[in-house]
Amino acid sequence: MTSDYRCPFDNLLIVDLEATCDKDNFDYPPEIIQISVRVLNTREKVIREDLSFDKLIRPVINPKLTDYCVELTGIDQESIDKADTFPEVYDQFSAWLKEHDFQEKRFAFVCDTRQDMWRLAQYQFLLNKQPLPTIFRQWVNLGYHYEEDRRKAPVQDTWGPSLIEKMSGFYNIPFDGHAHNAKDDCAFLAKITKYLLDNGKLVTINESLKCISGMRNVPFTVDPEWKGNFESACKVFQAILPLVSTPTKRYFVEDYYGKCLYCFDATCTGLEHKQYPAYVYEQLKEPSDLAITAEITFFLFPPLPC
Template sequence: MVKQPYDAFLVLDVEATCIQGTDFNWPNEIIEWPVCLLRWQDKDKEGRASKLSLVDEFRSFVQPTWRPHLSEFCTTLTGITQADVECAPKFPKVLDTFSRFLEKHGLIDSRTGKRLQRFTWCTDGPFDIRDFVVKQCFISKITIPDWLKVDVLDVRKSVGMWVALQSVAGGSSSTSPTVVPRRLSLNISQQLSALELPAFEGRQHSGIDDARNIARIATELARRGVRLEPNTTILPGRRWQWMGKPGQILEEYCLT
């Protein structure tokens, strides 16, 4: 077992509005906020641990405001329907409800919102918080909460590095020169396969199912002795060309 610096892990995989042909530079609005909370079962006094377990889950659909009607492409991709989002709270309300989930589990202070325990977000790639959350908070005209600006573990990056290191170790010899591994970028199904785990469970691009499978991957990395710690950063003040004043989307920069 290795020393693990964090006590809890918030596995997040948002789904967002999309139109076929657009990319991460488009003003996507979050329409699903799913989180799996993981904790250690066996952390000792020195901080060594290898067994993670799922403690609780949070899930809410989110009502978009700029483009309230989902595209057919978006519904086909995510499985989220117009009825799902029309009955859902808007993003600021979802964050309020989710903060109470964090308070219930002793992760943040109910008065200040500050962290009471060391936790990190876990995502598949850097996009969920770096892109989607930053854009959504701008669109909703809210400040990113302190508990959302903390550490982020990109699980995809960790798996890619683990696979690369295993490849180097398997082909090395005492006479081989130093080899710098080439990190791979694997999707969730490929990560599961690389770790010899059962195939994806559920519906791909369903936020909650994606989050559950990412949680499986993080749990397996811990079992294999990988130190789970942040490996990516976010820029809360990042701007895209379509951003005007807070909450204002400049339509001329949106091609569709």
């Protein structure tokens, strides 16, 4: 155990997002319905139990939650109906960051995978027709640390089907609460982050969003049943979402923060698709509800003047 944490940030903000969903339909437009944030102060080496941000968010496009979503997240319809919409909650979150003096470049988000930032946050801001804020364009992906540690382990064990279950079993840290509820997931992920730091891990930005990536230059055959298969759906979304998530092995905050790590342009908003995947759209048996709902193609090809 080291005397100081190996982390260049004063605070790590562990974040988890939950969104609207439907069983066996991964093309269902995901609107964020819950955001939870826990704070790990890396200088004092503590999880701030006195400081957190937890909000439910009322969806607009599909205001009624599916039975599957209610069961998965534990969030009931009555609570959602009373919640504020995403723009209102995001303003509250921005005010919370300012109130507690969380300065850009001095904190980083921590997520369990790429899904929260690459898919959910990016998509929500596309729905709002707004550029993705700088703070969401780079983060710590805990899944990379878990996979690295697991490969080095003398015994390979599956532990469970979900990443949360796998990390809980592998690191021997119990999970308390309702799985897929952002508040409970976030509290657990904060413990995982502290465990890694306590054991000398370097915890810094290891994933970010780019406008162009080499992996998107390689055409692939779309699974005809992609809407019902999560991995197949992610391949489609990787092609059709304007910004793509890529591992980041070396990250220099002063040089890279707020910039697309492909074009290094701070004005790369993510509203224009610089690798438009026409071949993917051509293979779809039916249009993508996710793309149509966010008018992703509209950003790319606005209607011609009459």
